[in-house]
Amino acid sequence: MENKLRIMSGMRPTGKLHLGHYLGVLKNWVNLQDEYECYFSIADWHALTTKYNQTSDMRQNVQDVLLDWLCAGVDCEKSVIYLQSLVPQTASLHIYLSMITPQNWVERDPTLKDLAKIMKDKQENMSNLSYGLFGYPVLMTADILTFNAHLVPVGIDQVAHVELSRDIARRFNNIYGVNYFIEPKPKLTQVPLLKGLDGNKMGKSFNNDIKLSDTSEITQKKVMTGITDRNRIRKDDKGNPDNCEVIYDYWKIFGSNEDLAMVCDGCKNATMGCAECKKRLAQKINDQLAPLREKRIELESDMKKVDEILHDGSKKAQIKAQEVLDGAIDVIKMYK
Numbered sequence: 573m574e575n576k577l578r579i580m581s582g583m584r585p586t587g588k589l590h591l592g593h594y595l596g597v598l599k600n601w602v603n604l605q606d607e608y609e610c611y612f613s614i615a616d617w618h619a620l621t622t623k624y625n626q627t628s629d630m631r632q633n634v635q636d637v638l639l640d641w642l643c644a645g646v647d648c649e650k651s652v653i654y655l656q657s658l659v660p661q662t663a664s665l666h667i668y669l670s671m672i673t674p675q676n677w678v679e680r681d682p683t684l685k686d687l688a689k690i691m692k693d694k695q696e697n698m699s700n701l702s703y704g705l706f707g708y709p710v711l712m713t714a715d716i717l718t719f720n721a722h723l724v725p726v727g728i729d730q731v732a733h734v735e736l737s738r739d740i741a742r743r744f745n746n747i748y749g750v751n752y753f754i755e756p757k758p759k760l761t762q763v764p765l766l767k768g769l770d771g772n773k774m775g776k777s778f779n780n781d782i783k784l785s786d787t788s789e790i791t792q793k794k795v796m797t798g799i800t801d802r803n804r805i806r807k808d809d810k811g812n813p814d815n816c817e818v819i820y821d822y823w824k825i826f827g828s829n830e831d832l833a834m835v836c837d838g839c840k841n842a843t844m845g846c847a848e849c850k851k852r853l854a855q856k857i858n859d860q861l862a863p864l865r866e867k868r869i870e871l872e873s874d875m876k877k878v879d880e881i882l883h884d885g886s887k888k889a890q891i892k893a894q895e896v897l898d899g900a901i902d903v904i905k906m907y908k
Contacts, residue, residue, distance in 0.1 A: 577722040579610045579611070579722070579759065580612075580718075581601065581725050581726075582615040584616075584618045585614050585615070587629070587632075587636055587637075589636075590783045590784065591781065591782045591857075592775075592781065596727070596761075601725070604725060605647060612641070614654070616655060616656050617657055617711065619633070620704065621704050624704070634655065636785075638878060638882055639868050639878065642867070642868075642871055642881070653885040655883075655886050658882075658890075659886055659889045661893035662893060663714075665897050666710060669710050669740055672747055681733070681736060682732045682733075684709070713740045716756050717737065717753050717756070718892075718893045719892050720753060722754055722756060722757065723756065723757055724757070726758045727760070734757070734758040738756060738757075744900075752900065766822070767818050770797070782795070784865070792858070795857065796850050798822070798850060799819070800816045800817070800818070800820075800846040801813075801815040802817070804839075804846060809842060819850060819853060823853055823856075826860060831856070
């Protein structure tokens with residue numbers, strides 16, 4: 573792995589993952605792990621930035637994320653899978669980086685700007701943000717620099733996060749007159765835009781998602797709620813797939829060219845009703861997710877082994893993290 577470029581990425585443990593996570597992140601990670609040295613973090617510290625008072629389900633959420641990663645094909649033999657809080661070197665590096673990061677750099681972070689707008693709309697003050705949430709962009713930078721990662725896979729809307737990490741790495745190098753930290757670059761990925769079944773952004777809080785771990789029966793029931801062409805009231809009304817707000821987009825992802833042709837013909841000529849269309853789509857989705865779901869059930873039967881995977885990966889992560897941290901401490905010339 574020494575000759576490969578390093579990639580670092582992570583995900584907050586917020587519970588079982590859905591199709592948006594699978595198509596937008598996990599499938600990409602699975603492809604990357606054969607070409608790059610990959611470090612994938614379950615970022616439980618980041619979860620605390622907004623859920624610090626809701627930790628009763630933290631352990632279960634961590635396990636659910638790990639199970640979904642493994643059943644999707646993230647391989648502990650190819651990638652280092654670790655729990656953020658089990659790599660304390662990240663916290664140590666975060667302290668050093670926080671000492672050199674100007675406050676206005678943190679304030680310009682897009683996510684914090686969005687939070688400021690939300691709080692203003694609620695007539696609240698930014699001072700109500702916790703210290704941890706306000707400083708999370710620096711912790712995110714520490715996540716990346718802990719492994720001196722070359723690349724961070726992100727969508728176009730997340731490039732600003734990586735730019736801040738580049739700025740902090742550059743500032744560290746300039747202050748101490750070294751070329752120690754790699755300035756990480758964003759590795760742009762094409763993230764399929766998959767709406768929730770109600771046409772809004774997919775999310776478990778909106779109850780409009782399909783989870784990787786859902787049963788085939790639950791999946792079909794959910795798909796049947798998906799929005800189609802609102803102008804098509806009855807089965808014998810001729811429809812237009814271009815006006816189908818959700819279901820046809822799912823067909824584009826889960827169907828073959830032949831499937832799309834069949835759906836278009838059935839819709840335009842009113843030979844297939846929306847209910848039948850949804851039933852067929854649900855079967856396509858279930859067929860593609862069946863191997864993942866079978867593997868998840870198998871993994872759930874031995875959670876001790878699953879926990880070992882996470883702890884073993886965290887120990888591997890600590891080795892590289894300690895190496896990078898020791899180098900940074902030497903550069904800063906801290907007393908040892």
